[in-house]
Amino acid sequence: MAGRRLHYQKRILLCFILVSVWEASSGQIHYLIPEEMEKGSFIGDLAKDLALNIKELPSSEVQIISRGMNQYFDLDLRNGHLFVNEVIDREQICHQMEKCLLNVEILVKDKMKFFTIEVEITDINDNSPSFPVDDLEFKIAENTGPGARFLLPEAEDPDLGTNSLQSYHLSKNKHFSLDVQMGVDGVKYAELVLETLLDREEQKMYHLILTAADKGDPIRSGTVQIRIAVTDVNDNAPVFSKSLYEASVMENIPKGSQVLTLNATDVDEGINSKIKYLFRKSSDKTSKIFHLDSSTGQISVIGNLDFEDSKLYEMEVQAQDGAGLSTRVKVVIRILDANDNAPEITITPLFSKVLESSPPGSVIALININDRDDERNGEVICSIPATLPFLLRKTFDNYYSLETDQGLDREKVSEYNITITVTDQGTPSLSATAYFPLEILDENDNPPIFQTTDLTFQIAENNQRGDLILTLKANDPDFEENGRIMYSIIDTNIGDALLSSHLSINSETGAVYALSSFDYEEFREIKFQVKAQDGGSPALSSNVSVTLLILDQNDNAPQILYPSNPTDGSTGVELAPHSSEPAYLVTKVVAVDADSGQNAWLSYQLLKATEPGLFSIGLHTGEIRTARFFLDKDALKQSLVVLVKDNGQPPLSASVMVTVVLADSIPDILTDLSSVSATADPESDLTFYLVVAVAFVSCLFFTFLLVLLAIRLHRWRTSQLCDSQSVNFNGVPVSQFVGIDGVRAFLHSYCHNGSLTTCSRKSQILFPIGSCTSTLAPQQTSDKSGPLLSLEDSSTAKELQNSEQVSFILYS
Template identity: 65%
Template sequence: MPIAKCLKDCKRGAVFCMLFASICRAISRQIHYSIPEETEKGSLVGNIAKDLGLDAKDLSDRGIHLVSQGRSEYFALNYKNGYLYTTKRIDREEICGWQETCILNAEVIVGDSMKVYGVEVEIMDINDHAPTFQLETLIINISENTALGSRFPLYEAQDPDFGNNSLQGYKLSSNSYFSLSVQRAVEGRHYTELVLERPLDREDQADHNLVLMAHDGGDPVRSGTAKIHVVVLDANDNAPIFSQRVYKVNIKEDTPVSTMVVALTASDRDQGTNKEIKYSLRKISSIASQIFHLDSNSGEITLVGNVDFEETPFHEMEVQVQDGGGLLDSATLMIIITDVNDNAPELAITSVINSVPEDSPAGTSVALLKVQDKDSAENAEVTCSVPDNLPFLLTKSYDKYYSLVTSKTLDREQVAIYNITVTAMDHGTPPLSASITIPLRILDTNDNPPFFPETVYTSYIMENNPRGASIFSLKADDPDWGENSRITYSIVEEGVKDSQLSSCLSVNSETGVIYALRSFDYEEFQQIGFLVKAQDGGSPSLSTKVSVTLFILDQNDNAPQILYPSVPTDGSTGVELAPHSSEPGYLVTKVVAVDADSGQNAWLSYQLLKATEPGLFSIGLHTGEIRTARFFLDKDALRQSLVVLVKDNGQPPLSASVTVTVVLADSIPESLSDISSISAPADPQSDLTFYLVVAVAFVSCLFFTFLLVLLALRLHRWRNSQLCDSGSVTFTGVPVSQFMGIDGVQAFLHSYCHDFSLTTDSRKRNFGFPKGNSSNTLPSQQPCVTPQIFCPVNSLVR
C-alpha cells in the first residue's frame, strides 16, 4: 500500500509538471492582427484556426474559446469556421485617446490541449476627424494707430487623429493688412499669431473679416475654419467738415413762424466722442438773431420771428462746427427774402336759391355772387370758375357780379344734393384764390318705376311644408324719394285663376315676403309660376312685374309599393316553382316595386330578410331578381318561404316587405304531391306561442279590416273625381328609379301575372306559377287583368 500510494503521487506530480510546461509554452505564442478604426460590427479580423494550424471543423470539439481583456469585448470567435470578427464599431480615439500605439489584447484557450495563445489587434488610425476650433468667430479689437508688426494670439485647432492624420498647419485668407505667424513647440503643438503688416484707418475700413483654416495631413485632407473679425478702434485724426462752403436759402416773406429755414450738415470721419459735433452762429446781426434760431445739435435753423421783404430783403451770417477733440470748421449762410402775393380774392353771395325741382330747364338761376381783390395790377385780376363735373355755369352779370345757373336738366336719382364750390383766383405769382360753397337740394319727381335686381327669380320649397311658412323674399328698389319710393307688392298670374293662386300663395304687401297658404305635394305638382308686381306710391304711380318660379322639392314621404308579387284578393296563395335540377344563378322570380317619390328617394334596393334555408337563395340588390345561390340538396325543405324587404334611399329610408313562397319541384303535379306530403314538425313547446300568434293575428285583422274599409271609402270618392283613362296604365307623376324603370314594370307584369286552380285531397289550392324554365330569362305568358293606376291632377302646372 505505501508503494502504490507513492506511485500515485508521482503520477500526479508528473501530470502537473507537464501541464505547467505546456501553459508556459503557450504564453510565449502570440498572434498579431491590425485593422483600421471605424470598422463596423461583424467585420473580419483574421483566421484564428489557420494561424494556429487547427482544423476549423473540430474547433467546437476541442473546447476552444476566446477571452477578451479590457473594459469591453470588441471581438468574437466563430467556432464553425475559426474566423475572428468584430462585435461593435471600433473608434481608436475613444479607446486609446492620444496614445501612439493602440492595441487590444485577447487570449485563445484550447481546452483539450490546455494551450493558450495571445491575440493582439492593433487599431490603425484613419483620418476620420477634421481639425476644429473652440470658437467659430474670434473678435479682435485693434486701434487704428497700432504700430506695425504687432502680434495678436489666435486659438489653436484640435484634431483627435494621430500622426499625419492630425493637425499639420494653418492658412490665413488673402488680405493686405495681416499675416499669419505659426510656431511649432517641442511637444508638437502649434502657436498661431496674427501680425499687423499695414497701417489701419478706421475711416477707410472700420472692420476686417478674415478666415483662419487649419488642415491635417490625411488622404484626403480634412480642414476646419474659424472666422476672425478685426474691429478697428477710432482715433481723433479728422476735423469736422461742412457739406457746403456757402449756404444760400430763399424764403418767402409770408413764411410762418417755427418753419425750418435750412439744415446745416457737417461730417466727421472719427468715431465715438471724436465724432460728436456742435453748431454755432458767428458774425450775426442783432435783427437776424431775433428772427433765426440755430439748434446746436441738429444744425437746423428755424424761423422764430416774422420776415418782411420791404424791411430787410437779405441776411448773411457765419456758421461754425466743432468736434469733441476741439477741431472745427466754418461756412457762410445767406438767407434771401422774396416778395409774395399776400392778398387773396374775396367772394360774397348776394342772393341764393336753396332748392330746385329735378325737371327744371337748363339756365335756371341759382345764385348771384360778387368778387373783389385788394391787390393791384395783375394781382387784382380775378377769374371765377366752378368744377367741370358739375352741371352749372358762371356767367358775368355786371362788372364784378357773376350769376350761377344750371347747364342741363338735373336728375335727383343721380345726385340729390350739390355742394357747388365757386373759386376765384387772381393772376399773381404765385396766384392766390378764395372759394365759397353753395349747397343746393334737388326736389324729387316720380320719374322712375320700381325695379327688381333680377329679371327672373327661382325659389325652392320642400313638400309637406307647414301652412303659413315663409318661402321667398323679394325686394324691389325705387330710386325716387318719399312717397314716390314707397313700394307695395302683389301677386298676379296670367292664365291661372285667381282663386287657385290665392289659395296657394300670398305676399306681404309691405315686405315682399311670399308665404305658402297650403302644404304642397310634390307628387301633385312640381312647380308654380306666377308674377309679382311692385307698385310705387307716386302720382301717377309706376309699377314693374317680375316672373317667379317656385319649385317643389321631393321629400321621402312615400314608401315603396310592391307591384309583384301582389297581395292575393281571393284567398289564394301565390307560389313560385323552382326545379330540383336548377343550377346556381337560376332565376326563380323577380320582386317588382315602385316609389312615388323622385331622385334618390325613389332609388330602391332589395334585401332578403328571412329564408327557410339561409344561403339557398340570393336577391339582386337593385334588380329584385331572386336566384338560386347553390344546388338543391335532398335535405332542403320542399317549401321555402322568403321575406323580401324593399327599401328606398331617402332620409330616413322607407321600406315595404313581401313574402315569396318557392316550391322545389320539377312539375306542377309533383309540387302538389310534395306539398301534400309535407307534415308540420311536431313542437310540443309551441302551443303557447301558437295561441299568442292567433290572438295577435285576430286583433291585427280587425284593425286592418277597419283601415281597409276606411281606405276604400276614401278611394271611391277620389276615384270618381280624379280617375284617368281606365284602359291604359300610366305612371304620370311617378318618378322613374334608376334601378327599375316603368317600362320594366309593365313588361314584368305582362310576363308574371298567371292564375290557375288545382284540386288535391278534396282541398282547393290556387297557385300562380311561371312556366318551368331553367334559363335566366322569364318566359312570356298571357297577361292577366292589368291594374289601374291613377294620376295626380296638376291643377297649376301642366
C-alpha cells in the first residue's frame, strides 16, 4: 500500500487541487477526493463552506460523527479545514460500487446546528489485474476440431472504469486464438479457441501466456501461464442445468451444512462424462467459509457465517470432464440474519491425559450442544479460546469433537483447563460455559542442554588431590526420569596418561575433581569433553567442551647457567684490565627460571662485594660492569656475590660468587696473584698481619746487616786486611703449588736484578738477601782503604762489586 501511495503521489496532489465542492439546496455539502490520500491531506474549507466563524470554532463544541467504524476525517479547529485522518482504500470500503460515498455529520452544539457532509471517494489505478491461479493446464485431444473453445480463468481488478480490467491478450502462436466475450453480468471473460488441428506426434505440449490489462495511468497488467497437453482423444464439454445458481442461508448455519448442489451433465461416456467441480473464481475469504464437493457439486459451509460481516458471496464454479473440457457457472449465496437462545453443554471425555507427542487431529472429547429453542433460535456457536492448541470439529448434528490442532509441549504448558463456550443467536444472546481439564504427559523430547558449548576454567598448579575444580550444570526441561541428568567425562589421552587418571566427575552433581597435582611446567592446559545424558528411553545427550587452564605458581627458583658452579670447589676467575673505564663489561650472569609470566621475571643485584661501589650489575640483564676507574688501593682480587631473584610471590632466589681479578692478561694474573694476600675476604685481618710480619722481618734483617757491617769494620781495622770474604745466603725452599681461595696457580721463582732501592709495592719479599735500603755507591766504595766486606769467594765478591746489584728471591 505504501508503494502505491508513492507511485500516485503526484496524481493525488493534482486531484487534491481539483476537489469539487458544492452545497445542495438541502444544505448538504459534497466533497470529491481520490482514494489513497495521505494522512493530513486537505479536503475542504469546512468553515467557509458552512459559513462558520473561525474565531468561534475553538470555543464552540464541534463534534464530527462519522458513519462507520473508522474515523477517516478530522476537523482542524484552528482554520476550519477538513482533512484526511486515515488513508482511505476505496476497494476495501465500497468494493465494486460505482459511487463510493462516506457521510460525515458535523454537530455545532452552541448553535444547535447539524450539518451533513458527503465525501465521495474516486478510484485511482492502484490495483493490477490478477488471476486466481499462477498457471493453468488443459488436456486437448489431437482429434479436437478447429473452433473448440476452452474457458480461461477470469482476471480480477477491484478498480473501476478504465482502471479496471479492459482487455485480454494471448501470446502469439499458430494453433490458438483468444475470444473475449461479455457475460450476462457484464464481466468480460476470455475463451481459448482452437484454430487448427493438433498433432500429438508433432508436439505434445504448448506453453502460452494470457495477459490481462487495464487502461489506467499507468497501465497495469497480470499474467497466467497456460500449459496445453495434447492427448489422443477428446469429446464434449459439460453443461450446467442453470446459467446462474442462487441460494439463501442463515448466518448461524452449522458447519458442514449444505448450501446448494450444482448439476452439470456431459453427453460423453466413460471417463469423458465424469465431471469434476472446482472453484474457479473465489476470494480467500470465500474459500475458507464454503466447501465444494468435487464429485457431487455440493457446496457446504466450513466456516462461520456472519451477516454483519458479509451479506453476499459471489463465486464461479467450473465443471470439467475427464478429457479436460470445462464450462463455468456463477453462484450467488445470500446470508440471512438470525439469532439464538441459551444452549446446554454435555462433555463426554475420552482422555483425561494425553502424551505431548499426540499428533494434530487427536480426538480428546466429544461435546454435545443442545438448545431448547426451535428453528433459528436453536442454532448455536461452539468455540474454545483461540490461544489453545485445540480445535472443535463438528461431526454430526449438534456434536463436536475436541481435537488437538497442533503439537503439544509439556515443558511450556503441563496442563490445560479448556473453556468451552457456546453462544446462541437469540435476542438477547445467551451463552453457556463448560470446563474440561486435560493433563499433558511428558515424553523424552528434550536433550540436556548446557548454557554454552565451550567453557574455560582455571586452576593453580600444585593443587591438592581431590580438590574441586569446577561444577558443570546442564538443564533438561523434561519430567522425572526424562529430566534426570548423568554426567561423564569422555576419556582421552593427556600426554602418556589417560584423562581419567587426572580428573573425575560426580555423575549426579557434575562436580569435577582433580585426581592428581598439576604441574604447569608439565602441561599448561587440559581439554576434555563432558557428556550430559538424561534417563529417558531412548536417552538423549549433549556434550560441552571444557578447557582447563593450569595457572603457574612460583615453585621454581632461578637456575644460574653462568658462571656455573664448579665441582672442585673453585669459583672461576674473570679478568678486568687495570685501564678499564666505567661501564666496562666484565662478565654476565646468565640465569633461567622454569616458571612463566612474572614468576619468571628475573632481577639481579650485588649482594656482597670486596670493594663496594667498584662494580655494578644490570637489574634485568645480569651484566657486571665497572662503576668507576680502578685505584691503586683496590684489591687485585675482587669477590662478588650476585643474587638472582624472580618476581613471584613469595620470590625465590639463587646466588653465585664471581671472582674478578684486576689484570690485563693471564701472565699478569699469576704475577699479581703472587702479591695478593692469601685471602680476599675484606672482613679478614690476615692482610694486616702479613704486612706487620713483613715489616718486622725487614727491620730484623736491617738490624742484622748493621751488626754484620760493624763486625766487618771492626775486623778490618784490626787486621787491616783487604781480603774479600764471601757471605752465603741460603734461599728458602719454595713450594711448587699454592692454592689461594680455591684458585689454583703454579708458583714460579723469579730472580730480579736491580739496584738497592725501595721495593715495589706490588712485590712481597719473603726472604731478602740484600737490604731494601740504598747501599753505598761504587765510587764511595773505591775510596775506602780496604774492602767493606770480607767474602769467602773472591769471584762472588767481585761479581757483587761489578754489578752493584743484589739478588732477591720472590714468590709469584
